[in-house]
Amino acid sequence: MDRELIISLIKRIKEGCISEEEAAETIAHFPFENIGFAMVDHHRAVRWGFPEIIFCQGKTPQQVRDIALRIVTKGCDLLATRANDAVWEAVASTIPRARYNPSARTITLLQQNKPQIAGKVPIVTAGTADMPVAEEARECARALRLDSDIIADVGVAGIHRILSHRDVLDAASVLIVVAGMEGALPSVVAGMVRCPVIAVPTSVGYGASFGGITPLLAMLNSCVPGIAVMNIDNGLGAAFLAFRILTTASGVHNDSR
Numbered sequence: 001m002d003r004e005l006i007i008s009l010i011k012r013i014k015e016g017c018i019s020e021e022e023a024a025e026t027i028a029h030f031p032f033e034n035i036g037f038a039m040v041d042h043h044r045a046v047r048w049g050f051p052e053i054i055f056c057q058g059k060t061p062q063q064v065r066d067i068a069l070r071i072v073t074k075g076c077d078l079l080a081t082r083a084n085d086a087v088w089e090a091v092a093s094t095i096p097r098a099r100y101n102p103s104a105r106t107i108t109l110l111q112q113n114k115p116q117i118a119g120k121v122p123i124v125t126a127g128t129a130d131m132p133v134a135e136e137a138r139e140c141a142r143a144l145r146l147d148s149d150i151i152a153d154v155g156v157a158g159i160h161r162i163l164s165h166r167d168v169l170d171a172a173s174v175l176i177v178v179a180g181m182e183g184a185l186p187s188v189v190a191g192m193v194r195c196p197v198i199a200v201p202t203s204v205g206y207g208a209s210f211g212g213i214t215p216l217l218a219m220l221n222s223c224v225p226g227i228a229v230m231n232i233d234n235g236l237g238a239a240f241l242a243f244r245i246l247t248t249a250s251g252v253h254n255d256s257r
Contacts, residue, residue: 052071053079053081053240054079056084061090062090064080064091065091065095068080068107072095072109072111076111077109079107079143084105103132103135104138104235106140110143115145116145117144117146117243117246118246120172121141121146121147121173122149122172123141123149123151123175123238124150124169124175124178124185125155127155127180129180129202130204131150133200133202133233134152135150136235136236137200137236137239138150138239140235144242146243148176148239151165162188166192169193173195173246174246175190175196175197176197176198176200176238177189177198178202178235180203180209181204181205182215183201183215183216184218186199186222186224186227190226191224196228197224198238198241199227199228200234201218201219202233203233212233215232216231216232
């Protein structure tokens with residue numbers, strides 16, 4: 001339940017459309033709902049401007065389905081990450097309007113009529129192999145109402161490729177840069193632009209990349225100051241930080257706190 005739904009509920013009481021008892025039943029599980037194996041945090045939409053995001057990895061398909069159902073029943077948007085086919089089948093059987101991106105491993109259902117947040121958030125990838133992480137970032141960004149698209153395969157092995165997108169980089173409000181191997185691309189991009197840069201190391205690379213640790217350390221040790229570095233393969237974290245930057249800067253959710 002988010003701020004808009006609370007206001008709507010109050011208006012319906014004032015207009016006599018529902019009774020106080022019916023309103024009390026609606027908010028009986030506010031701010032969280034105990035469903036035995038999980039505490040579904042319905043208050044998060046009020047605090048953050050977006051409801052609880054389901055991390056599917058480690059949960060059974062039935063657990064994800066039940067959590068998703070509680071979120072959707074409250075009228076909130078649904079975003080689930082690290083979903084596999086079994087999880088999707090369980091969710092789709094109960095929430096047929098949901099959408100699955102198998103490459104990004106995300107499940108989404110946007111059922112609230114919210115405006116797009118001002119600003120552009122391009123997602124830049126060093127290689128095509130980084131696309132699954134970039135797609136997770138894009139799916140999450142779009143669920144958060146960010147204007148986001150991917151510029152793919154423009155890594156430092158052919159630096160002229162990123163230079164050909166200079167107009168997009170200059171117009172960005174926040175940039176998400178996804179790279180594996182040696183993780184050099186965020187430093188290159190951040191040295192070119194004025195906007196905040198969020199770096200996402202991926203687990204792509206040969207043995208000495210150590211499953212993403214090498215690009216993670218490279219990004220943390222960038223000589224360009226002010227780069228925000230996410231955990232390995234964390235496209236969701238990058239999208240949500242971009243969301244926080246833009247909504248805080250514009251004051252979109254100041255009246256929700």
